[in-house]
Amino acid sequence: MPTERQLHLGLMFWATGTHAAGWRHPDARADAAYDIDLIQEVTAEAERAKFDFVFLGDRLASDPSLQYSNPAQISRLEPFATATAMAAATTRIGVVVTANPTYSDPYSIARLLASLDHVSAGRAAWNLVTGADTAAAFNFGREEHWDTAKRYAWAQECLQVVRDLWDSGADAGSGPRPLGHRGTYFSVDGPLDVARPPQGQVVLFNAGTSDQSRELSAREADIVFAGMQPTFALRQAYYADIKERADRYDRADQVTILPGLTPIVAPTTEEAVELYDLLNSLLVLDPEEEPGELVRKGGIGEGHRRNLSSASRVFGVELRGNDLAAEVPAETLAAVSEEGALRLAEITRLTRRTVDGPRRITYGDLVHAAPSELSHTVVGNPEEVADMIQEWFEGGAADGFNIYPAYVPGSVTAFTELVVPVLQRRGLYRKDYTGSTLREHLGLPVPPRRPSPTSAVRSTD
Numbered sequence: 001m002p003t004e005r006q007l008h009l010g011l012m013f014w015a016t017g018t019h020a021a022g023w024r025h026p027d028a029r030a031d032a033a034y035d036i037d038l039i040q041e042v043t044a045e046a047e048r049a050k051f052d053f054v055f056l057g058d059r060l061a062s063d064p065s066l067q068y069s070n071p072a073q074i075s076r077l078e079p080f081a082t083a084t085a086m087a088a089a090t091t092r093i094g095v096v097v098t099a100n101p102t103y104s105d106p107y108s109i110a111r112l113l114a115s116l117d118h119v120s121a122g123r124a125a126w127n128l129v130t131g132a133d134t135a136a137a138f139n140f141g142r143e144e145h146w147d148t149a150k151r152y153a154w155a156q157e158c159l160q161v162v163r164d165l166w167d168s169g170a171d172a173g174s175g176p177r178p179l180g181h182r183g184t185y186f187s188v189d190g191p192l193d194v195a196r197p198p199q200g201q202v203v204l205f206n207a208g209t210s211d212q213s214r215e216l217s218a219r220e221a222d223i224v225f226a227g228m229q230p231t232f233a234l235r236q237a238y239y240a241d242i243k244e245r246a247d248r249y250d251r252a253d254q255v256t257i258l259p260g261l262t263p264i265v266a267p268t269t270e271e272a273v274e275l276y277d278l279l280n281s282l283l284v285l286d287p288e289e290e291p292g293e294l295v296r297k298g299g300i301g302e303g304h305r306r307n308l309s310s311a312s313r314v315f316g317v318e319l320r321g322n323d324l325a326a327e328v329p330a331e332t333l334a335a336v337s338e339e340g341a342l343r344l345a346e347i348t349r350l351t352r353r354t355v356d357g358p359r360r361i362t363y364g365d366l367v368h369a370a371p372s373e374l375s376h377t378v379v380g381n382p383e384e385v386a387d388m389i390q391e392w393f394e395g396g397a398a399d400g401f402n403i404y405p406a407y408v409p410g411s412v413t414a415f416t417e418l419v420v421p422v423l424q425r426r427g428l429y430r431k432d433y434t435g436s437t438l439r440e441h442l443g444l445p446v447p448p449r450r451p452s453p454t455s456a457v458r459s460t461d
Helices: 037-049 079-088 106-119 134-139 150-168 211-220 232-247 269-281 310-315 338-351 363-367 380-394 410-425 438-442
Strands: 009-010 053-056 092-099 124-128 201-205 225-226 254-266 376-380 400-405
Touching: 009 037, 009 254, 037 053, 037 079, 037 106, 037 410, 053 079, 079 092, 079 106, 079 376, 092 106, 092 201, 092 438, 106 124, 106 150, 124 150, 150 211, 201 438, 225 232, 232 254, 254 380, 254 410, 269 338, 269 376, 310 338, 310 363, 338 363, 338 376, 380 400, 380 410, 410 438
Parallel strands: 009 053, 009 400, 053 092, 092 124, 124 201, 201 225, 225 254, 254 376, 254 400
Antiparallel strands: none
């Protein structure tokens, strides 16, 4: 049934796709991370589909172990430079950049984001992360990566200084004013040498499942990226928790919660499953003699090795020495571990192959079954994908989705041309923008300039 509440959609831009074999798809571009023409084309395509934003992640240390799974995450353009080029090629869609206060000072962050908001005419957003990759410390003269408590204490003071700096810049009604912040971690005189952003306060994104992250999201964020939850009940619980926390700050209706979603969509179910199987067939498998984790703690991408040795450990049965294309005997599947049984159900959901039906689960399916920690995958025709989106949206699990395209640009085109029209026909999603800024897309007003910087007299001790 149509509803007045509307979905929000964002596009997670990984230049070679978010599937671990997306970079090997025949239509993918292995060098896409440095192809600004392609990046602008994809951004414009998302804008034609009326997406709220395109999202640029960032990390501050390279990880060569991602070379066969997420090569665009090893080396790519700096996000502020990329976002400026994306904004120049579009007029409505929001541009989200990731900036890590653990390794940045608040004046630089405030200046960069205010400038981007002016360049984009009110479409900038900041994805605030504190970073989990310990290797980043060694690129910034640190001897260690700070623990969670210190990173969040640092980030919270940084955020308040950034907000006050934005309010310290000149606007149409008044000139710049000093800041005089003296806190636990920062001493900033101000004012900012960039006028107040067109959005007043640049839209803030945050993600994470820790208690500190949830509290920061509820108190400060405009958009929250929901962490992966294994069941629908837990997805609803996460959504309700963020809303209840936000309600304590009288802003429950100002927080938009977006889980990640990887749609593998094609005109028919059979074609979608074939596409999913094709992508999995392109995965680079790991040698059997190298079991264990692949990506270091805090790294991005699939953390488990893909081989029958690792699959044997996960499913709790001996799988080594078999042809990946062969069907697994029903008696073997009946003996899998509790975790293995959950993965079998997930395999059936994605491939439509079963334990004992006419189309049986293969050994390859078991190797490919490592769940993503980033997004929920759905495989199907446009109506089936739209059904899943509508179920989460109307079931209290999401306000929309951050779309993770499996490969670029083909997966972006498939979603915008096949699924978006279905969502629009059902009355779930806008047919056109009603405003020009990201705040307007989200239904958020421009906050008034506060009478005086709140951080000037704040001590965070």
